[in-house]
Amino acid sequence: MAYFAAVLARTEDGWDASETELDNVETLADLADLAREAAQDEDTVLVFIEQEDTWFAVVRVDGEEDPRIFVSDAAAAKRSSYGDVVLTDELVGRAGDSEFDNLDDLVTELEDSADADDEDEEEDEEAPAAGAERVPVGPLGDAALLADLGIGEKELLGISSDPNDALGEIADALGCAEVLEAVR
Structure with a gap:
């Protein structure tokens, strides 16, 4: 980009x-x-x-x-x-209070969650991954x-x-x- x-x-x-x-x-x-x-x-x-x-x-x-x-x-x-x-951690409000070590871990978790949703459309929609609201x-x-x-x-x-x-x-x-x- x-x-x-x-x-x-x-x-x-x-x-x-x-x-x-x-x-x-x-x-x-x-x-x-x-x-x-x-x-x-x-x-x-x-x-x-x-x-x-x-x-x-x-x-x-x-x-x-x-x-x-x-x-x-x-x-x-x-x-x-x-x-x-x-x-920054301060900007997204994550300084030391998240299970994710950094924003890349959060994005990976969100992508994994989205992939799981795509693979099994019959399951109920999953709740957003922990910390998703932080970005x-x-x-x-x-x-x-x-x-x-x-x-x-x-x-x-x-x-x-x-x-x-x-x-x-x-x-x-x-x-x-x-x-x-x-x-x-």
């Missing part, structure tokens, strides 16, 4: 955008470090990640504060190459992470319901659509 990733750094003159590769990014900490490198004087930096209009994520880094994350569709993100970067279909994270920049929670959730050009809509609302399009 093709993806697009960009770093948008807020400056005194507006926003600077640059396309970025995520090949060397394995964790949220790596992504936050990448964002901080683009920051000027600890100003706000946003990382946009989009996977073929299927899902998008916005990661906000303000100085040395913990990154804030919004993912438009956690289940779709989990199935992608870069989902593990943004779907929801739909938005996950801090929907208010852009509120002080002009995009409220309801607006971001509305944008997330149709990920087709969602990053363009967000950039337009932030006043940086032109700089984002220049790096696309």
Whole structure:
């Protein structure tokens, strides 16, 4: 699947955008470090990640504060190459309280459950695998992470319901659509 990733750094003159590769990014900490490198004087930096209009994520880094994350569709993100970067244990609410060691174990369990359902259609429908609700279909994270920049929670959730050009809509609302399009 093709993806697009960009770093948008807020400056005194507006926003600077640059396309970025995520090949060397394995964790949220790596992504936050990448964002901080683009920051000027600890100003706000946003990382946009989009996977073929299927899902998008916005990661906000303000100085040395913990990154804030919004993912438009956690289940779709989990199935992608870069989902593990943004779907942290804390975000999905699984830190130490699940029978699964990681999200890959959960996906395997869900797939095994679906295969078992397909093999025996006469059996009653099985209950969802334990922990299945922890990687929801739909938005996950801090929907208010852009509120002080002009995009409220309801607006971001509305944008997330149709990920087709969602990053363009967000950039337009932030006043940086032109700089984002220049790096696309």
